[in-house]
Amino acid sequence: MSLFYVVALLSTFFALMTIFTKNPVHSVLYLVITFFTFTVHYILLNAQFLAVVNFIVYMGAIMVLFLFVLMLLNMNEDVEPMKSTLVKVMAVIAGCCLFVTVCGALHLFDTQTPLIEKDPSIGLVKNLGQVLFKEFLLPFELSSLLLLTAMVGAVLLAKKEPKRI
Amino acid sequence: MAAIITLSLLAILVLYLGLYKAQKFLLPVSLIGLATAIGFLVRDWQLQAEPAYSGMILFDHFAIAFAILCIAVTAVLLLLIKGYFDDLSHHLAEYYSLLLFSLTGAILVTAYHNFALLFMGIEIMSVALYILVGIRKKDFASNEAALKYFIMGAFSTGFLLFGITLIYGASGSFDLAAIRDYVALGQLPMMFYGGVLLLIVGLLFKVGAAPFHFWTADVYEGAPILITAYMSTVVKIASFAALLRLFSYCFIPVSEFWTPLFLVISGLTLVIGNLSALVQVSFKRMLAYSSISHAGYLLFALVGSQDVAANSLFMYVTAYAVATVVAFGVLIIVKRTTGSDHFEAFNGLSKKNPLMSLLLTVAMLSLAGIPLTAGFIGKFMMFSSLMSGTHIALLVVAIINAAIGICYYLRVVIAMYFKPVENEQVFQVGINYYLVFIILGVVTLLLGIFPNSLLQLI
Numbered sequence: 327m328s329l330f331y332v333v334a335l336l337s338t339f340f341a342l343m344t345i346f347t348k349n350p351v352h353s354v355l356y357l358v359i360t361f362f363t364f365t366v367h368y369i370l371l372n373a374q375f376l377a378v379v380n381f382i383v384y385m386g387a388i389m390v391l392f393l394f395v396l397m398l399l400n401m402n403e404d405v406e407p408m409k410s411t412l413v414k415v416m417a418v419i420a421g422c423c424l425f426v427t428v429c430g431a432l433h434l435f436d437t438q439t440p441l442i443e444k445d446p447s448i449g450l451v452k453n454l455g456q457v458l459f460k461e462f463l464l465p466f467e468l469s470s471l472l473l474l475t476a477m478v479g480a481v482l483l484a485k486k487e488p489k490r491i
Numbered sequence: 492m493a494a495i496i497t498l499s500l501l502a503i504l505v506l507y508l509g510l511y512k513a514q515k516f517l518l519p520v521s522l523i524g525l526a527t528a529i530g531f532l533v534r535d536w537q538l539q540a541e542p543a544y545s546g547m548i549l550f551d552h553f554a555i556a557f558a559i560l561c562i563a564v565t566a567v568l569l570l571l572i573k574g575y576f577d578d579l580s581h582h583l584a585e586y587y588s589l590l591l592f593s594l595t596g597a598i599l600v601t602a603y604h605n606f607a608l609l610f611m612g613i614e615i616m617s618v619a620l621y622i623l624v625g626i627r628k629k630d631f632a633s634n635e636a637a638l639k640y641f642i643m644g645a646f647s648t649g650f651l652l653f654g655i656t657l658i659y660g661a662s663g664s665f666d667l668a669a670i671r672d673y674v675a676l677g678q679l680p681m682m683f684y685g686g687v688l689l690l691i692v693g694l695l696f697k698v699g700a701a702p703f704h705f706w707t708a709d710v711y712e713g714a715p716i717l718i719t720a721y722m723s724t725v726v727k728i729a730s731f732a733a734l735l736r737l738f739s740y741c742f743i744p745v746s747e748f749w750t751p752l753f754l755v756i757s758g759l760t761l762v763i764g765n766l767s768a769l770v771q772v773s774f775k776r777m778l779a780y781s782s783i784s785h786a787g788y789l790l791f792a793l794v795g796s797q798d799v800a801a802n803s804l805f806m807y808v809t810a811y812a813v814a815t816v817v818a819f820g821v822l823i824i825v826k827r828t829t830g831s832d833h834f835e836a837f838n839g840l841s842k843k844n845p846l847m848s849l850l851l852t853v854a855m856l857s858l859a860g861i862p863l864t865a866g867f868i869g870k871f872m873m874f875s876s877l878m879s880g881t882h883i884a885l886l887v888v889a890i891i892n893a894a895i896g897i898c899y900y901l902r903v904v905i906a907m908y909f910k911p912v913e914n915e916q917v918f919q920v921g922i923n924y925y926l927v928f929i930i931l932g933v934v935t936l937l938l939g940i941f942p943n944s945l946l947q948l949i
Contacts, residue, residue, distance in 0.1 A: 460545070461545045462545075462547075462607060463544065463545070464544040464545075464547040464548060464608065465547065465605075465607040465608050465611045468599065468608070468611050468612075468615070469611060471499055471592060471595060471596075471615055472611065472614055472615045472618060474503075474592070475589065475592040475593075475615060475618050475619045476618050478506065478585055478588060478589060478592075478622075479589060479618065479619065479621070479622030482582055482585045482589075482622060482626075483622060483625065483628065485582070487581070487628070
């Protein structure tokens with residue numbers, strides 16, 4: 327339990343740092359660390375597969391892509407466009423809406439009878455694999471078609487057309 | 492299932508043909524493969540349909556009929572591909588294979604019996620199309636269309652997934668039969684209704700019904716004509732089959748919840764689609780808006796009497812697909828010769844090419860729903876299924892819109908027959924185009940005169 331509080335504190339801290347740093351590259355790096363703490367949370371919750379996917383896909387692939395784009399764009403304070411008053415007002419309204427929603431959700435939250443998981447080992451890779459290769463075998467196999475289509479398309483779009491004479 | 496395996500293998504085989512530069516085998520091999528797939532589906536017609544692969548897929552009469560229609564339309568479009576993409580690129584085999592992959596996805600969408608498979612099918616169908624829409628890399632309109640289609644498609648997939656998740660949260664299953672049993676028990680939580688709403692939004696995005704139609708016109712206009720024809724026929728057929736299967740199989744007990752929604756959406760789609768089509772100057776854009784308005788008529792299958800819904804939907808989409816393919820086929824030739832897709836480009840076509848104008852006229856009359864064409868039978872069945880219910884207001888809207896439809900469909904006929912010839916360009920029409928036009932024209936008339944063969948099919 328103490329481990330949970332340590333990790334939760336760290337996630338909150340790094341999430342706040344993501345917002346408050348001025349430099350966009352630092353901000354993305356803090357976001358990566360935030361995601362890493364989420365991975366630890368997933369492992370604590372016995373959800374191995376989610377932890378691995380979060381680690382590889384979110385941290386590894388998407389955030390690094392973010393970082394590359396940011397570096398290529400070369401953003402800093404000089405080129406940052408001025409935010410108009412309208413945008414600021416809209417942001418305040420949106421933030422207030424989110425706050426109200428969170429308050430409402432907390433109000434409805436039933437803390438007296440905590441949810442007890444029927445099967446704590448449901449998130450383990452072993453059980454997931456059994457479901458994937460028994461019940462969901464057909465969609466699993468068909469996802470190969472999806473990946474192949476995407477691959478063919480990506481190569482087709484990226485390939486240079488030979489010049490006609 | 493054999494049909495899906497055949498199509499997937501065919502697509503990979505076609506890729507290999509491209510690798511070994513066997514360009515002239517592409518079309519025959521693809522057509523033979525499609526014919527084999529149809530053969531497998533026809534063989535399954537007599538079998539007792541049961542959900543296969545732990546309830547993932549169900550090839551009942553409904554699914555087989557729509558799947559065969561999808562394959563047949565694709566085969567016809569493949570006949571038109573010859574000579575269309577030749578001057579565009581060297582990667583002809585990849586286009587064939589992407590179209591075939593997309594078709595495989597469409598067949599999964601017609602035959603799903605589990606939300607996991609519905610999602611997979613929609614994604615396979617769409618991913619291939621995102622690429623095909625943007626195939627003209629140097630063309631600005633094509634790029635814009637691909638980007639719009641991709642973003643809107645990804646967005647609508649998000650809605651669809653969220654809807655599926657909420658329904659799973661309420662019912663505890665992805666399986667359609669389990670969900671139907673759950674709905675029949677009653678006592679549904681709010682979460683379930685939220686899921687149904689999000690599912691409706693996601694699927695209506697795919698079929699392009701108002702108010703989720705904004706991407707349709709731009710994407711249809713920017714995409715290559717042949718891909719537009721594919722999108723407005725096969726994708727629409729598959730998506731409507733999915734909608735009807737879902738709502739008539741699972742959600743009938745809660746129909747008082749979603750029927751008013753579909754009534755409003757259907758009326759809105761009709762009015763917006765038809766009024767926008769009326770003011771277009773481009774034939775291609777007019778067809779895009781007309782496909783939106785046809786989505787409105789197709790939604791009648793959901794709100795009308797459920798006994799005849801499957802049959803009337805099948806009749807309507809058959810008529811619509813046949814006529815649409817002819818219209819886009821003629822547009823390809825006109826665009827290639829005159830370089831324009833406006834109505835003026837059709838001026839005096841009847842004097843230069845009487846046969847083609849006659850067949851285009853038949854197609855236009857079928858889209859407008861004039862008697863003796865297939866479109867009339869489709870509209871008649873849709874309207875009569877609505878008449879048995881109590882949705883008279885929608886019926887009145889639909890009849891007014893059908894009248895508006897005649898106005899803009901006949902504009903091109905007027906341009907062809909009563910406008911003077913403006914330029915002396917000679918139309919180079921391949922024999923494959925004539926073949927397709929004549930077959931489809933005969934089908935339109937046959938279905939219009941002897942509709943009984945399709946009326947009791949499913």
